[in-house]
Structure formats: C-alpha cells, structure tokens
Amino acid sequence: MRNIHGALVLLILCAFGAQAEVSEVYDFDTRAEEQRYQNLIAELRCPKCQNQNIADSNAPISKDMRDQVYRLMKNGATNDEIVGDLVGRFGEFVQYKPPVDKRTILLWAFPAIAVVVGVAIVAGVAIRSRKREKEESALSPEELARVKKMLADKDQQA
Amino acid sequence: MKRLLLFLPLVIAVGVGIFLAAGIGKDPTKLESARIGKPVPAFSLENLNDPTQLLDESVLKGEVALLNVWAEWCPSCWDEHEYLMWLSKEKGVRIVGLNYKDQRETAFSFLGRLGNPYDEIIFDPKGSLGFDLGVYGAPETFVIDANGIVQYRHVGVVNKQVWEEVLQPVIQKAKGNS
Structure with a gap:
C-alpha cells in the first residue's frame, strides 16, 4: 500500500515535470515587458492543438510562434502589429479575442x-x-x- | 396569435438545430489559410539536392504547381507519397517540395525508398518558409498559380479522392486564369 502511494506521488510529480518543460528562457529588460509577452502568448491560440494557447502548448509550431512574438517585441512592434503578423500567417483562428468588425x-x-x-x-x-x-x-x-x-x-x- | 406564439420554442429549436447541423462533419482541424490570394512569401533557401544552390520564390512561377510540405518524420507524408508519385508521373503535375524541419540525410533516405516526385525541393530545416506560409502541420499542399499566387491550401494527405474532388478543379481554374 505504501509503495503504491509512493508510485502515485512519483507519477504526479512526473506530470508536473512535463508541464514545466514548456517555457523557454527569454530575456526581458523590464518586468512590464515580460508581462506584456506573457499576456500576448496567453491570448494567441495554437493552430495545431486547437484548445490551447501558445503559452500552454508545447507543439513545435507554438514554440515558433512564441519565438516570433519575442523577436517582434525586441524589434519594438506594438501588440497589434504582433497579433497582426501572426494572423497574417495563420489566419484569424489564432486570435482568442476576435476584433470587433462587421462580421463579428x-x-x-x-x-x-x-x-x-x-x-x-x-x-x-x-x-x-x-x-x-x-x-x-x-x-x-x-x-x-x-x-x-x-x-x-x-x-x-x- | 397566442396559438401561434406557442410554436415559437419549436421554431427556435428547429432553427438552432439547422444552424448546428451545418457544423457537423466539418473538420475543425482544417483551417482557412490566410495566404490565399497572396503571393508566396519571399525566401532564399538551399536546394535539398545541392547545398550550394539557393532557391527563391521564382521556382514557383511560370507554371501552375503544387507546393507540397513534407518531412521524413511525418507519418502521413509516407502515406501520401505514392499519390504524389502518381500525380507527377501519370498526370504530369509540377510538384515543388518543401522539406520542412527535416535533415538532409533522412530526407534522402525517404526519397530513396519511396521515389522522388518533385521537380525541385526547397530545404527548410528551420521551418522559416513553412512559418511564413502558415504551415501548422505536415503534410500540407498548396496550389500556386503561374504568377506565384497561392490559390488553395490542403491540410492533410493527398490521395486520389482529394485530387479528383479538390485539387484538380483548383488547378484547372488556376490554369484558366493565367
């Protein structure tokens, strides 16, 4: 019985380990920039694994998208420009918050x-x-x- | 009037039913490409067969072509390959390959085993052109017209049915336009 408990705890810990793998290391100059990055990747949707945002997903395509968000941020792009860039590539599907326009x-x-x-x-x-x-x-x-x-x-x- | 109002819930239920039924059978993993009607993004990448030669977007101009995104690691690419061979040999379709996030050696062993249906193969180990095209999973097949404009994107395996029902009509149309 004790052994089973131990095994269960180990399993749960393994699961946490797998979750934690997602984050890469990006350097930000300020705390606000980092927060902005986190907000952006939380509201962009992974096209491959459709029910996850790119912050949570560890699909390769999500990593590419996070890299792109980071790259554009470093180049001084605004939030709209960054989202627009990814929408231009992958379509409006990647936006969890669709823009307010005639169709929406x-x-x-x-x-x-x-x-x-x-x-x-x-x-x-x-x-x-x-x-x-x-x-x-x-x-x-x-x-x-x-x-x-x-x-x-x-x-x-x- | 009051009698008629009693039917309102029924009418609403039927309306919602029709609306929802339209969504059944649609594959939610197939997304519209944002690239349709736009030119193939500019790129400069090595030729898979010749690292010293750089290919750019002009390989997709001059003739209607399929741009097939593939990789050795992609299981569905193994499935569709015989159809690409068939399209290239029997139907004379120009197919440009985009070897996506793969390695040269594995790509060659794949082609060695299954044959090479491609007129040109763009080597994109980092997936940069794939990213610009909005590729989110191989295999994907784009129809590019003679002016290098993306006309259609098919996500998933190409087979005889997809060719006959989807790709061939798009290609015919693209040929008619240019």
Whole structure:
C-alpha cells in the first residue's frame, strides 16, 4: 500500500515535470515587458492543438510562434502589429479575442442582446400578471363583503 | 396569435438545430489559410539536392504547381507519397517540395525508398518558409498559380479522392486564369 502511494506521488510529480518543460528562457529588460509577452502568448491560440494557447502548448509550431512574438517585441512592434503578423500567417483562428468588425459584431453584441431580451421578457411577464391581478380583483362591494364574511366564518369554525 | 406564439420554442429549436447541423462533419482541424490570394512569401533557401544552390520564390512561377510540405518524420507524408508519385508521373503535375524541419540525410533516405516526385525541393530545416506560409502541420499542399499566387491550401494527405474532388478543379481554374 505504501509503495503504491509512493508510485502515485512519483507519477504526479512526473506530470508536473512535463508541464514545466514548456517555457523557454527569454530575456526581458523590464518586468512590464515580460508581462506584456506573457499576456500576448496567453491570448494567441495554437493552430495545431486547437484548445490551447501558445503559452500552454508545447507543439513545435507554438514554440515558433512564441519565438516570433519575442523577436517582434525586441524589434519594438506594438501588440497589434504582433497579433497582426501572426494572423497574417495563420489566419484569424489564432486570435482568442476576435476584433470587433462587421462580421463579428453579432458575436460581440450577443451577450448584451441576450440580457436586453431577457429583461424585456421578464418585465413583460411581470407587467401582464400585475394587470391581470388588478382585473381579477375587481369584485363588486357586495361580493367583497361576502368574501369577508365567508372568511370570517371559516376562521370561527377553525 | 397566442396559438401561434406557442410554436415559437419549436421554431427556435428547429432553427438552432439547422444552424448546428451545418457544423457537423466539418473538420475543425482544417483551417482557412490566410495566404490565399497572396503571393508566396519571399525566401532564399538551399536546394535539398545541392547545398550550394539557393532557391527563391521564382521556382514557383511560370507554371501552375503544387507546393507540397513534407518531412521524413511525418507519418502521413509516407502515406501520401505514392499519390504524389502518381500525380507527377501519370498526370504530369509540377510538384515543388518543401522539406520542412527535416535533415538532409533522412530526407534522402525517404526519397530513396519511396521515389522522388518533385521537380525541385526547397530545404527548410528551420521551418522559416513553412512559418511564413502558415504551415501548422505536415503534410500540407498548396496550389500556386503561374504568377506565384497561392490559390488553395490542403491540410492533410493527398490521395486520389482529394485530387479528383479538390485539387484538380483548383488547378484547372488556376490554369484558366493565367
């Protein structure tokens, strides 16, 4: 039993080792630059292993892309230029955040549209049911008196 | 009117169903190439067969050609090779090879065993031209027209079916244009 535990722990440690292999060593002059690099590679998607960003992926193509990001950063490119360069090579697929334009506006606006429509539906339902309540409670004074009496009788019985 | 409203969920469900059904059977690993309609990026790389000779983008001009990205380490390249041989020998298609992130010796042993369907082979050990072309996995096959413009990219194995249904029509069209 003890041995099995040991083996399991070892296995888990191995898994961590494999994960840690991904990062290469890049030199940055400032902490901010490094942070910028990390942000960039976190929002670029690996074309080969489609559900990973290039920061997490250890596919060779992701390494090439990280190298390119680093190279362009060193040449003083802006974030847009760097992303544009990779999109020019691999297509818009590599961007996790698609740009807002004519084709993607529905995609971007959909959450807001969904919220507005949802609020409208809820409001509609609430207003309607309130209206109906008013209409239904329109009893004549005699009827109201009868209701009161009936309820009072019932209370006494109980 | 109220009656009709009751059908709204059904209509929405059918609409969503049609929308989603359109996506079934599409291979999500096949991406649009960003290069289509653009010239082959400029390069200057060694000829695989002759390290002293540098090839550039002009090898892809003058005639409609296939640019086939391959490597000895790529298992699917072994599968498609017989079809490339067939295309080159039987159909007379000009095929330019891009030996991608490979080594000369292994590339030669691959060609020695399976034959050489390529008119020219660009040697790209670092994958720099591959990177510029947006290659994300070998094999990939580009159709390049006579002006050196990328017309199409096929990701994956080329076989008889792919040739007949996909590549041949694109090549015919490219030949018609130039």
